[in-house]
Amino acid sequence: MLLKKISLNIIFIGLALMISAQNKMPEPCGTDSIHQHLLNTDPEYASRRQKINEKILDWEKNNIEYGRGNVLTIPVVVHVLYNAQSENISDAQIHSQITALNRDYRMLNADISQVPNEFKSLIADVEIEFCLADTDPNGNATSGITRKYTSSSYLGSSNSYYYSSQGGQTAWDRDKYLNFWVCNISGGILAYAYFPGAGSAYDGIVVDSKYFGTIGSVQYPYNKGRTAVHEVGHWLNLPHIWGSSVGCSTDDGVADTPDSYDSYFGCPSYPQYSCGTSDMFMNYMDYANDACTFMYSLGQKQRMRSAIFSYRSGLLTSGGCASGGNTGGGPGSGTGGQGNINCNLTPLPFVEDFEGVVFPPQGFSINNPDNAFTWERNTQAGYNSTASAYIDNANYSSNGESDELIMPLFDISSATQLSISFDYAYKLWSVSGYSDTLEVLISNNCSNNYQSIWKTYGQNLVTTNPYYITSSWTPSGNSDWNQVSLNLTPYLSGDTLSIKFRNITDYENNLYLDNINVDFAIPTAIEDKKTDNEWKKFALFLYGGKIYE
Template sequence: MKKILLSAVALLMLFSCQNDTTETTPENSALAQRGCASQEVLEAQLKADPTLALRMNEIEAFTQKAMLTGRLVNGKIEIPVVVNVLYKTAAENISDAQIQSQIDILNDDFNATNSDFNSTPALFSGVAANVGITFVLETVNRKSTTKTSWGTRDAMKKTKQGGLNPTSPTTTLNMWACTIGGGILGYAQFPGGSTATDGVVIDSKYFGLSGSGAYPYNLGRTATHEVGHWMNLRHIWGDATCGSDLVSDTPTHNTANYGVPAYPHYSTCTGTPVEMTMNYMDYTDDRGMYMFSNGQKSRMAAIFVSGGARAGFGI
């Protein structure tokens, strides 16, 4: 397990100098490896808006202080959700039942009621977390479009570009279901970004219990992973070789893991720890990820307290 020691200089560098690790996969291998574009989108936003790094540094400093002082939310957090469906084909116009299945999956995964939570290895059972955040579907907005794919430049979030503007983004989690393209399953905006583009995008093929056609990403864990980003979680390997995800109770990973690695899977980083490949913030198949850690729970909770980046959702 690793300890996080962040100096003021490290905080200033954290978001202004991002690793160049690419996360896209070729279209013809979209079903072979998970593709999340959250880090790439963040890097583009940092280049476009120099003030974003300062805001994220402030959020990180606040988060670390809140975690150290125990200043976390006291009680349940309930997240209202608006789902924006953008479709060209009937298959992209996913059903209300499929949308509700995704809300149910989020509730299971964030409250440790998922059936595979009990598969957590004994080594990690002491840090496996019930995050205690619930999600409530408020509205489904639907819009027919002529686009075959939307990419990762937030066009789907802008009515003027053919998409749908977010609804009340300071108090509502907006999710967009559409065809992204480029082998990307989904992406999220980290806390600190513009409210005009805040939320989570999931390719409609991987939204909820979407059936065997989307295997091995048919269990709704793409949204769990991306909502984790939306709540300020980094990839578990820190988007760098033996990088830091800023969480103290997750092992140091070499890099992303794919498929369903056999346990135990050892890192070659310092100390050769067993990697937490079943963590939602890795890149494993849906059936291979089924837990958050207590450290990740504290990190997520910190953004909802008074003064936090998402205090509008807090108690």
């Protein structure tokens, strides 16, 4: 055991060096390098791989129609291992990854329409779904998420991630759960996985926290959850689409994926040719950006399902999602249950004034789809303070971009009435008809299926006089702020409540948010600072002397 542990440490230490030495872009996936090292150094692994692969291929050949039409569910546990607070990703970010897996493995992704016509007949609904476990190996209720602080800055670059005594987290039974370890990985590697046949202690997938999920801390261009989609393919016995090495002499062994000379990066234009055929670079098992991979093939579907039936069949009777689990929710979320047991809840009442130096605050997360300007902490302005959350719309050069500040998930099981109040400040840049938007949305379903309950823009968003300034604006005092109070009682239909603030850009000015208060009190009407006469003056100014009643 000691020799094997040392051997694995050697490959982890050398992995980044091996990758950077190649005469091409760094490999974002470390699976091939680790797999090849194990083949070269562990005769038992090489023997197991050969036997398991033969078994899977034999099953694939003799059971082509077996199980088709039946959706297979894989229980998932996510071990969050963090050294910096930014690596301690939110539950919402984890749920977004489960949603992404279900979206892509069930062929529910909207961008499936971008698959070229020559490959459309090969697109597969893999009929595999994923649920965050609701039952742990001891039969106890769980959220399917574990969290642990580690003193190691790059835990994912060593084998310590699966040793509890070394700051990692021991794997749950690999025959019953898919283990994800989410932590920091060095050397430009996004993630790596182990093929069937790996040791039980580390059989699973390791993903850097910056590439796990679709919201929060994820980074472009791997921000659509497809790093994990790719690695699950390896875990279910799929090689890279070009095979184990560069050239036309090897491929992935899947009949309906064309031979490809090498990997693709970025967003290649279609078509691209090598090895005498058009390359399927938009396949999840290539290296193109998340926004440019859209599909698995029918042959890959058969390979992955065969791996489950012939080697990972314990997943099918696991009991890890005994109560239905949590499939992430939202579009393309699959059909599994949405048990509230999977939500880590925050008690009420709740106040956030952004006075703490950590941003986003504990329990909050940020959805920043374009990885440009987004919500951040401002230390120059606040209501009755000098701190607030704000978004720099003044320098945001895109129109129609949404950035969301997502609050913790609240326990409302005992609430009979509820309200939210907050202060905000905003001033236009111009009077040309543009205006940014502020919106409040809520969900009763573990941060899924949000509905809008309040939205304002234009003259109704402005909080001060004069109404515009042709420069980046900062509130100068309390008179520049408005307060909004909303009755949440009509939305107490479940046991949980999630609230998020959405900013939508429109080339205008900075928006500030402060003093969010979620309370059991019934809200009273908040009188707006502006009189009707002031609003009419503003309307006259905006619309050329016309008032639209």
